[in-house]
Amino acid sequence: MTTKPGKTRKSAGYHHGDLKRALVDAGRRVLEEQGADKLSLRGVARAAGVSQAAPYHHFADKDALLAAIATQGFAGLAAEMAARSQHATTSSEHMAGLGEGYIVFAFRNPELFRLMHGPRFEVGERYTDLLTVASESYGMLRDGVAACLPGAGDADIDSACKAAWSLVHGASMLLVDGRIDVGRTLGDVVAFANDMTRQLPVSL
Structure with missing residues (x-):
């Protein structure tokens, strides 16, 4: 008896190596194309x-999938910040690299960036993995600020960190929302990021 082609494809989908990762990757593509509100588990399954x-084997509902996508996003944000600051030779250059990485990530992943910083995941106890990964990029920023302010107390470091974060996050959101025109290429965005990071209140 010959197996129908449709059933063969379906079986392969169920049993490939990492279904959860495939669904997160597909969900991220759908997110960037349609936005979080229009994303559905059915649409993600189709894209994957x-x-x-199949999605219900790993995700209880749409928000659970979105939380996994946002977790992957925060890991990517930290990686971009690390990559763009790793060759710095001074504390101020390091901070500039962190800020550049933050803004570039937002430019490259606008819908993901909105999701990561939106109100959907305010119930923290449901998303402990997300909150743990999200804290990494903030920790990188705080460490960078502390290095620029040797001898400063925790209160001063916290204030400077909030100011620095407000600047790069605000610039990122304005860019993502199309409220400012900085050009359309990555080079344009990097130049914009450099202009912004020169305004950081902890630059030396």
Whole structure:
């Protein structure tokens, strides 16, 4: 008896190596194309090439999938910040690299960036993995600020960190929302990021 092609594809979808990762990756693509409000588990399953029931093996609902996507996003944000600051030779250059990485990540992943910083995940006890990964990028920023302010107390470091974060996050949101025109290429965005990071209140 010959197996129908449709069933073969469906079975392959169920049993490939990492279904959860495939769904998160597909969900991220759908998110950037349609936004979080229009994303559905059915649409993500279709994009991943699996059955409509497959997402429920790993995600209780749409918010659980979005939380996994946001967790992947925060890991990517930290990686971008680290990559763009790793060759700095001074504390101020390091801070500039962190800020550049933050703004570039937002430019490259606008809908993901909105999701990561939106109100959807305010119930913290449901998303402990997300909150743990999200704290990494903030910790990098705080360490960078502290290095620029040797001898400063915790209160001063916290204030400077909030000011620095407000600047780069505000610039990122204005860019993502199309409220400012900085050009359309990555080079344009990097130049914009450099202009912004020169305004950081902890630059030396």
